[in-house]
Amino acid sequence: MALSLDDIRRLFGKHGSIAYSGEPVTQLQHALQSAALAEEAGASRELVVAALLHDLGHLLNLQGETPSKRGIDDLHQYYALPFLRPLFSDAVLEPIRQHVDAKRCLCAIDPLYHARLSADSVRSLQLQGGVFDDEAAQAFLAKPYANDAIALRRWDDEAKDAHRVTPGLPHFMEMAADVALSRS
Numbered sequence: 001m002a003l004s005l006d007d008i009r010r011l012f013g014k015h016g017s018i019a020y021s022g023e024p025v026t027q028l029q030h031a032l033q034s035a036a037l038a039e040e041a042g043a044s045r046e047l048v049v050a051a052l053l054h055d056l057g058h059l060l061n062l063q064g065e066t067p068s069k070r071g072i073d074d075l076h077q078y079y080a081l082p083f084l085r086p087l088f089s090d091a092v093l094e095p096i097r098q099h100v101d102a103k104r105c106l107c108a109i110d111p112l113y114h115a116r117l118s119a120d121s122v123r124s125l126q127l128q129g130g131v132f133d134d135e136a137a138q139a140f141l142a143k144p145y146a147n148d149a150i151a152l153r154r155w156d157d158e159a160k161d162a163h164r165v166t167p168g169l170p171h172f173m174e175m176a177a178d179v180a181l182s183r184s
Helices: 005-015 027-040 045-053 056-060 090-109 119-127 134-141 146-158 169-179
Strands: none
Touching: 005 027, 005 056, 005 169, 027 045, 027 056, 027 146, 027 169, 045 090, 045 146, 045 169, 090 119, 090 134, 090 146
């Protein structure tokens, strides 16, 4: 079943107040901060929308708060894709799909990256397959949209500030409407 833009708004309205896995922000705050960081960095509108929606799978496949503490990988990076595919191009979908592998890659290529991960990100990293070896990291970096996924991953890691002020959901949903394949 495809989601419409209104469905996405409703999901954030219904589940956006859920805590973001052991972090001091809600799911909605995390999404808005990720999108705001992307916009501030001058990212394309598609990548800003990807930043907004990268964790939508958590809202579609509710597993309770901090599922990684219970050994659950909800595969959120894949879960939302069938719902979003009719609405957005690969420029939005691929960074979403690849943002977990981007974390695995960054841990392999950036010696300081792993040390900056939150406790939940470290826990989920193990559930998600752990750090890439050199060959897997190089293969990831060769993929289309890998650089976008890495940028998204860095915004994702930074978007956990309980005091960060961002534009509201309507601002980013307007951008989503602009890049949507069909007006829903």
